[in-house]
Amino acid sequence: MKKLLSGNEAFAFGAYLAGVQLAAAYPGTPSTEVVKTCAAYDTIYAEWSPNEKVAMDVAIGAAYTGRRALCAMKHVGMNVAAESLFYSSYTGLKGGLVIINADDPGMHSSQNEQDNRNYAKFAKVPMLEPSDSEEAKNYVRIALEMSEQFDTPVMIRTTTRLSHSRTLVDMDESNRVIPTDEIPAYERNIPKYVMVPANARRRHPVVEERLQKLAALAETLDINKIEPGNDEIGIITSGVVYQYAREVFPTATILKLGMVWPLPKQMILDFAKRVKKLVVIEELDPFIEEYVKVLGLNCIGKDVYPIMGEFSPSLIREVSYKASLISEAPANVSAVNIELPMRPPMLCPGCGHRGLFHALKRLDVSVFGDIGCYTLGAAPPLAAMHTCGCMGAGFGVVHGVDKVGVKGRTAAVLGDSTFFHSGIHPMIDVLYNKGVSTLIITDNRITAMTGHQDNPGTGMTLLGEPAERIDIETVVRGLGAKRVEVVNPYEIDNVMNVLKECIDSDEPSVVIVRYPCVLNVKEKHPVPVVDKEACTNCGTCLKIGCPPLTKNEEYVAIDSILCNGCGLCAEVCPFNAIKKPEEQ
Amino acid sequence: MRNKIDFIVAGVGGQGTILASDILVEVGYKAGYDVKKSEVHGMSQRGGGVESQVRWGKKVYSPLIEKGKAEFVLGFEMLEAARWTEYLNPSSVVYVNKHKMFPPTVSTGQAVYPAESAIEEELKFRAQHFEWIDAIGLAQQLGNPALAGVIMLGRLSADLEIAPEIWLNVISDLVPARFVELNKKAFITGRELKG
């Protein structure tokens, strides 16, 4: 029987079939559904770890005992987990460890488009790259067997398009590995697992030798295969890009790489000899291309196919046609003659983050930010966040800004999930090193941005079991914060007063802005009513950027389907023209 | 069976485009096609656009459709439909839900929502057939605006040589049990729109 699965669901199904017993991740688009789906299999213990590094350590621990383990993360999560990737490359493991790494070419929902094939090369571990959901399922098994055979973590690279496309998967379970319920014994082995210099020096040659053995394996591995065709053009490609290339070059000879690190040297040399013109088609970095060129081969690569952005069959056709590699021209599409306004994401109707950013804007604060729904506070008309680099950056950045002294008000903002991910350490820095900053935590009691995952502050685990909530206020006070305020973002006057006092003070302070995400709890109150007589159409309410508010000819209208009745617009109206129903 | 049929389903987060495209891809599979579906929903919950691409064929490689090669565009919202003109060709068919959802730039008065007639014209002259569907109106008559997507599918189904039972079975499989009857009704309502 076949079923349509997304790439991420297929990874999880593959993990189930391969007898994985532990799966850990921190959410991040486009990787989130991998471990979320693992949680549905009762043979897999699955968890949301507080960040990617912890997730990888947890998976490494399980693999050290001999069990099969998986961890998953988005590409930038690998930056956080990199330390653990590098040491586990040296120590190896006992059970299989597969790391699902999701790149995001085109930055559908990321702050950069780094190409994490570089990490496989950097950490000297193998990397596989499937091209559809069926391969996603199968490669997890291949990765785990390779991991055990070669005593190495194995990475699998996916991209947004693979992770979020649904393609057919054979659901046959007859070859499933049934996980053992024997209690594993941890086998102590200090020279292998304690990476002090003396031991690590002995491990490094093991790593280099392993890489050579893997390179030899790459020559014969059946996931690296040649699809014979017309040898005028020979294409080397991998991943979902293979599918685009196959479609645009229906008759070309293709070397489809299922393993993108280490690369099969002899296979590539033979392939180059066989075809007239060698073409490498790969998204993002010239990773395969550089390898090919180091072998002394000539090829077409980034001179034709862009180094940035997501590929598509349209793009590959367009640039291949321009480079005279194909004869079928791209469709002749005429431009639209009307202007189509963009539809950028924005804070939801009634979102509690809105009140905070409205207050920060009115206080004219330079806001050092972070990643989460609250990053949308940077979007117009609020435009009240002024930096966003990566998770956990804001608290450290504001400390630097404040330490050198800067004119005007400053503050930093991050969310509850981000606080647990990487916000505690920079807070320690501010508190211990005599900082003066105001650190704001928007505690909406959920990891909202990535689709509402639980976190240590929510009191629920990924497996749906209640857990002891970690109370942010207690943590912050435990770190030594003297001034800790908790405010409700809908009580604008209070938020303004508290922020002003905290920011203008010479002491460090922590402000917890607490209200559960209205989208998560589906909160709805009666919709406010606009008094058309009193409304002067001044536009003040529109400045909070709430989607249901629309400017009409003479007054502002509220879309009652979209509105959740939070009443913030009524709070900010200077003419008392918007009334909450209970006020009428 | 045709060689291939490519569909684009475009709308705004929360409009049911993902359910509709899930139904569409499943129907193709049940009807004997190789199928793939791709969707981008990164920020959809925050009011952004949602696009799904569904492909049926003898053998489908890419999950993405090439520009100029879509057989059908289903627009769940007028402006979102208009973004897909590049995917049309003179034999394409376009159905658009006659429904506007203002993006923030429009509601705050910084940008103008294009005129209905302009959107119609742009889509009409590139396609073989263009049709407005009052899907929201019909859905409200059935008691729930969320049914609009399945009404759109119903209209589409009338152009495809696939037994209605296949559609209805897939709808029963994918829709929560208590909404199945209503969704089947919505599907039939859409299917009967074909003049």
Ligand SMILES: Cc1ncc(C[n+]2csc(CCOP(=O)(O)OP(=O)(O)O)c2C)c(N)n1
């Ligand atoms: C290293 C890293 N991991 C994961 C992500 C994906 N991501 C972006 S924001 C976010 C969660 C934000 O949650 P929270 O801080 O609670 O804010 P909210 O969205 O709820 O407002 C995640 C997981 C990322 N950008 N970087």
